[in-house]
Amino acid sequence: xxxxxxxxxxxxxSFSKRYFTEKFEKEGIGDCRYEAxxxxxxxxxxxxxQQYPELxxxxxTIPYKxxxxxxxxxxxxxxxSIGACNCIRIxxxxxxxxxxxxxxxxxxxxxxxxxxxxxxxxLGTGGAARAVRYTLEKLGVSYRYVxxxxxxxxWGYADLDAGIMEAYSLIINTTPLGSYPNIEGKPNLPYTxxxxxxxxxxxxxxxxxxxxxxEGKDRGALIKNxxxxxxxxxxxxxxxxxxxx
Numbered sequence: 001x002x003x004x005x006x007x008x009x010x011x012x013x014s015f016s017k018r019y020f021t022e023k024f025e026k027e028g029i030g031d032c033r034y035e036a037x038x039x040x041x042x043x044x045x046x047x048x049x050q051q052y053p054e055l056x057x058x059x060x061t062i063p064y065k066x067x068x069x070x071x072x073x074x075x076x077x078x079x080x081s082i083g084a085c086n087c088i089r090i091x092x093x094x095x096x097x098x099x100x101x102x103x104x105x106x107x108x109x110x111x112x113x114x115x116x117x118x119x120x121x122x123l124g125t126g127g128a129a130r131a132v133r134y135t136l137e138k139l140g141v142s143y144r145y146v147x148x149x150x151x152x153x154x155w156g157y158a159d160l161d162a163g164i165m166e167a168y169s170l171i172i173n174t175t176p177l178g179s180y181p182n183i184e185g186k187p188n189l190p191y192t193x194x195x196x197x198x199x200x201x202x203x204x205x206x207x208x209x210x211x212x213x214x215e216g217k218d219r220g221a222l223i224k225n226x227x228x229x230x231x232x233x234x235x236x237x238x239x240x241x242x243x244x245x
Contacts, residue, residue, distance in 0.1 A: 001031055001032070001033060001054060002032045002033075002054065002056045003032075003034075003052055003055045003056060004020065004032065004033070004034045004035075004056060004057050004058060004059075004241065005017075005031055005034060005035045005036065005037050005052075005053045005055060005058040005059070006034075006035075006036050006057070006058060006059045006060075007037045007038075007039055007042075007045065007048070007058055007063060008038065008039075008059070008060065008061035008062055008063070009038055009039060009040050009041075009061055009062075009063065009064075009066070009210055010038060011037075011038040011049065011061075012180075012181070013179075013190065014036040014133070015206070015230050015234075016034065016036070016056055016059050016061075016155045016230075017034055017035065017036045017084070019230070019231070019234050020034035020234065020238075021034055021126070022030075022208045023087045023116055023234075023238075024232060028193055032069075033050060034138075035162050037058070042064045042068060042071070043066040043072075043148075043212075043229035044238075045068070045071050046071070048119070049090075050150075050232035050243050053146065055235070056089075056090055056147045056241060057065075057087070057088055057089045057090055057240070057241035058087075058088050058090075059086055059087055059088075059151060059233075059234075059237055060085060060086045060088065060127075061086065062126065062127070063126065063127075063224030064127075065084040065085055065086050065126070065127025065128065065130075066083065066126075066127050066130075067086050067103075068083075068085055068088070068095075068097065068177055069085050069097060071095065072085070072088065072095045072096065072097045073094040073095050073096065074094065074095070074096040074097070075092050075096070075097045075179060076096065076097060076098040077095050077101070078079065078102065078134075079098050079099040079215060082099045082101075082102055082130050082131050082133075083128075083130050084099060084101070084126075084127035084130040084131060085097035085098065085099055086098075086099055086100060086101050086131075086202075086233065086237075087099065087129070087233070087237040087240055089130045089240055089241055091216075098237075098240050099131055099134075100136075100137050100232075100233040100237050100240070101127075101128060101131035101177070101229070101232075101233050102131040102132075102134050102138075102210055103232070103233075103236060104228075104230070104231075104233035104236060105131055105132060105135050105203075105229050106135045106138070106139070107232055108201075108224060108228045108229045108232065109139075109201060109224070109230075110139075110223070111137065112224060113170070113199065114199065114222075116169060116197060117141065117169050117170040118141060118142065118145075118146075118169075119142050119143065119167055119168045119169065119170065120136055120141050120142070120170035120171070120172060121143070121144060121146050121160075121164075121168045121170070121171045121172070122136075122142040122143050122144070122145050122146065122172050122174060122224055123171065123172065123173045123174060123187045123189075124146075124147065124173065124174035124206075125147050125151075125154070125173060126175075128174040129145065129174040130201055132174055132203075133145075135233065136151065136216045141170065143196075144168070145180040146159075146160065155205075157187070157188040157189065158238060160189060160190055160193075160212070161190075162193055165189075165190060165193035165194070166193070166195075169197050169198045169199060170198070170199045171189070171198060171199070171201070172199070172200075172202075172203070173187055173198050173200075173203060173204065173210075173212050174203050175187065176204065177212070178202070178204055178207075178210035178211050178212050179204045179206060180206045180207060182222045182233050183207050183210070184211060184244070185211065186210065186211035186212040186215065187212055189215075191216075191219070193209060194215060194216055194219040194221050195219060195220070195221065196220035196221060197221075198216060198219070198221040198222070198225070199221060199222040199224075200212065200213055200215075200216035200221050200223045201223075201224045202223075202224070202225050202226055202240040203225075203229065203230075204223050204225065204226055204228040207224040208225050208227065209223075209225070210225065213225060
């Protein structure tokens, strides 16, 4: 029995476990199972690997997409460029890290991206934000990070005036704000400045219409939640785990 899983903290909701369990059932894959491993510290990873020697690969979610890289033997080139890793393949005891977030984000972002979406605000600065940044650079879309604690070359939410909101018509939420069960949460944007020229993309998938996306929808903006991105990155992970050496 091959074992796959997800590490993160907290894991009150696990899309991956449900998705892969249903996938195995639907596709008649009887020799695999997928579990959620909630670990309060990334330092517990070696112990987890010892406890489950049958583990053949795992996904990584908040807050370990960057921290996990210190435990890997090898990094795929794209994951190294991004500086974050959400998929690990284990082969002969060696851990190799990949990033499937960027490709899945790109595919789903392009479904509605318009020619005038030339500048983007990336809300949040964690591991998922790095995959978003990498994709925007690849597509030639300029960007600025927005953070509650802005660093160099980053904006705080209080900096977002009418000029910025008009110029930066693509807004991507990479934070967990608004995710279940705290569905009232949303980034502290000046939502009255959102127009039909904006495109709001939320990496959160539960609920399907977050408070952030509802603000955009109410003002005629294009909106997209993170469900299809999650499906895409899960399938890319599966391909990596089952690729020939």
